[in-house]
Amino acid sequence: MxxxxxxxxxxxxxxxxxxxxxxxxxxxxxxxxxxxxxxxxxVGFTGNLIRPVSAQVQQEQNMRTLTVTGIGDRPVQTTKAQISLGIEITAPTAGQVQTEIARRSNALVDKLRELNVEKLQTQNINLNANYVFENNRRRQEGFTGSSTVSFMVPVDRAGEALDESVSAGANRIERITFAATPTAIAAARDLALQDAVEDAQSQADVVLDRLGFTAKTIRTVAIGNPNVPRPIPLNNARLAVSESLQADPTPVIGGEQRVRATVTLEIVY
Incomplete structure (x- = not known):
């Protein structure tokens, strides 16, 4: 230096x-x-430098927007029936209960396989002692056992499956639900989304026209999670079960599920 x-x-x-x-x-x-x-x-100067706001930021700050949410709802026909059937036996001994349940269960499973049902499986097997009360004392009186199987069939074959199952030894209907196929649900969801977009645009047109404005462009689009329709349980569908076996199968009608979707638009005007 x-x-x-x-x-x-x-x-x-x-x-x-x-x-x-x-x-x-x-x-x-x-x-x-x-x-x-x-x-x-x-000397301790701490002031911030003033930076000019860009024209784009100013334009966004001055932008007028309208937010609307449209709803779409589409029906979808149920085509599958999920059926749970049971066998219930009461007998003096546990061995007698078990033997009879096994006999009927084997006959029922063979019949369902013969009908080519889908997703056939055993759900549960139970065996319990029965008790009665006499003179403030509990006394065992026999045993009760049960076995439950579930399967899926097309709705138009559900009545036949019920009647054939009863003839094979089933004596309890635990649960029946109806559902559409995943492909049908997906197609209904697409249509529901289209309806939701049209609904949102229609709402925006009505509001802006009334206020004397015109829509310029769509700034943002948000799609709500479309609902996954639950299977329709028996109490929401029509089911007629004959008290005695008839030549014609028991009529079963599954009904409809509904798919709902929402779309939110932020529209610049």
Whole structure:
């Protein structure tokens, strides 16, 4: 680093003082230039620099928007029946109960396989002792056992499956539900979304027209989670079960499920 050289002032010929020139390097000149800025910062200036807002940000801040939510709802015909059937036996001994349940269960399963049902499975098997109370005393009186199987068939074959199951030994209907196929539900969901978009646009047109505005563009689109329709239980469908076996199968009508969708639009006007 070069050093700054100072020369003492000396008297001139007229008795005054003369000053020698200071010698600085280029780096020292730069330092001398920056020094005032550093001193300005050292006094504690904490103000923020004001930055101009871009035209795009200003435009977004001044943008007028209308938010509307449309709803779409579509029916879908149920085509599958999920059926749970049971066999219940009461007998003096546990062995008798178990033997009879096994006999009837084997006959029932064979019949259902013969009918080519889908998703055939055993759901549960139970065996319990029965008790009665006499003179404030509990006394065992026989056993009760049960076995339950479930399967799926097309709705138009559900009546036949019920009648054949009863003839094979089933004596309890535990549960029946009706459902559409996944493909049919997906198709109904697409239609429900289209309906929801049309509903949202229609709402926006009515409001803006009444206020004297015109829609310019759609800023954002949000799709709500379409509902997954639950299978329709027996109490929501029509089921007629004959008390005695008939030549014609028991009529079973599954009904409809509904798929609902929502679409939210943010519209610039």
């Amino acid at each position: 070069q050093k700054i050289q100072f020369f003492p002032q000396q008297p001139n010929q007229t008795g005054g003082l003369t000053t020698k020139t200071r010698r600085f390097s280029l780096g020292q000149i730069v330092i001398a230039t920056i020094a005032p800025l550093a001193a300005f910062s050292a």
